[in-house]
Amino acid sequence: MTKALSGRQAQAARNDEVILAAARAVFIADPGAPISAVAERAGVGISALYRRYASKEELLRRLCSDGLARYIEESEKTLADNREPWLAFGAFLHSLVDADTNSLTQRLAGTFTPTPDLWRDAARAAELNQAIYARTKEYLRPGIVVEDFGVILEQITSIKLGDEARTNQLRHRYLTLMLEAMHRPGERPGGGSELPGPPPSSDELTDRWRA
The missing domain is CATH 1.10.357 (Tetracycline Repressor; domain 2)
Incomplete structure (x- = not known):
């Protein structure tokens, strides 16, 4: 049986889904867009994004x-x-x-x-x-x-x-x-x-x- 995520873990997972959806939309539209455009579309701070993905290249991967x-x-x-x-x-x-x-x-x-x-x-x-x-x-x-x-x-x-x-x-x-x-x-x-x-x-x- 899969262990349920804690409230904090569940929120982190939701945030990650939002960031990935935003990154997909941003980079499909413009692969040259800066990573800050992803943070803006996702509605998260740039520091929160960098805590999950250290670079644009890591996010693209x-x-x-x-x-x-x-x-x-x-x-x-x-x-x-x-x-x-x-x-x-x-x-x-x-x-x-x-x-x-x-x-x-x-x-x-x-x-x-x-x-x-x-x-x-x-x-x-x-x-x-x-x-x-x-x-x-x-x-x-x-x-x-x-x-x-x-x-x-x-x-x-x-x-x-x-x-x-x-x-x-x-x-x-x-x-x-x-x-x-x-x-x-x-x-x-x-x-x-x-x-x-x-x-x-x-x-x-x-x-x-x-x-």
Whole structure:
């Protein structure tokens, strides 16, 4: 049975979650932002932030470590999924869109020095990718390789339109279209997938240009 956290420990854990959420938002928007911007967004003093993370680089490593851990978790769940492999693969990519791990890859790559632990987790993620690819390969159109998965997800997670909920809806819409394009020509398991949500309106597209 997991021991309950004391009041002080629970508060520290909540503060850490707030700091990490703030750091993720700040650094995905601008990897060059100062660590003080994280403290401001989180509503904590800079000294409180430094007590948890001694430097911006340490904070970036933590974000990427958490992202890799989530990616590995979703990959392992996919390999344990007993459904038809193409359906499991589609669910895997949709779960990664919800987790938004590729936004971290896209924005933070090259901004800090990875630790041996991060390299180890990255190697594990690559190993799982290969296993998922091997399981799904017969359903993929010729020419698609495992390295395409990450780039496709980076394209999907570059979509930002409206608020967070609308952005997520549109990402799932275009991932569904991308999955249709990735499948080998012929009948698809489960038939054609209904596209999530309505397409972007002209007003939504225009709003991006308003100051």
